[in-house]
Amino acid sequence: MLRLEGIDKNFGPVQALVDITLEVPIGKVTALAGDNGAGKSVLIKCVAGIHTPDDGQLFWENQPVRLNSPHEAAALGIETVYQDLALCDNLDIVQNLFLGRERLRHFLLDEESMEIAAGRH
Numbered sequence: 001m002l003r004l005e006g007i008d009k010n011f012g013p014v015q016a017l018v019d020i021t022l023e024v025p026i027g028k029v030t031a032l033a034g035d036n037g038a039g040k041s042v043l044i045k046c047v048a049g050i051h052t053p054d055d056g057q058l059f060w061e062n063q064p065v066r067l068n069s070p071h072e073a074a075a076l077g078i079e080t081v082y083q084d085l086a087l088c089d090n091l092d093i094v095q096n097l098f099l100g101r102e103r104l105r106h107f108l109l110d111e112e113s114m115e116i117a118a119g120r121h
């Protein structure tokens with residue numbers, strides 16, 4: 001489903017990822033484990049379209065892909081649930097669920113549609 005080959009990511013002098021290879025097969029839960037600072041979060045952010053790798057290639061269903069934003073990753077079906085449950089305290093549950101992909105109707109938020117969809121899941 002997802003394959004990473006030779007992924008590098010540097011932040012200035014910090015080499016966060018060096019030549020990372022990973023395969024995530026369809027239908028299996030895959031865990032990524034490692035010490036604090038090993039690069040797990042940076043790797044997930046590369047897969048989620050937040051960071052662009054400096055080198056290497058991502059493949060989604062065997063096609064080379066370049067993810068320029070979280071929206072592009074989400075369009076493929078890649079979503080991230082963050083460990084710190086990065087929710088907006090000032091928004092309600094439905095608003096948090098639809099953050100960044102709000103449904104509109106006549107240029108206004110379609111709150112009813114979002115509430116119904118949230119209740120269904």
Ligand SMILES: Nc1ncnc2c1ncn2[C@@H]1O[C@H](COP(=O)(O)OP(=O)(O)O)[C@@H](O)[C@H]1O
Nearest residue numbers: 011014016034035036037038039040041042043
């Ligand atoms: N935005 C950033 N700028 C600079 N350095 C970063 C940034 N994000 C992560 N790093 C560094 O990259 C390394 C890997 O971090 P991280 O992926 O958060 O580790 P893990 O999630 O495995 O604990 C660490 O040395 C961290 O300090």
Ligand SMILES: [Mg+2]
Nearest residue numbers: 037040041042
């Ligand atoms: Mg982390």
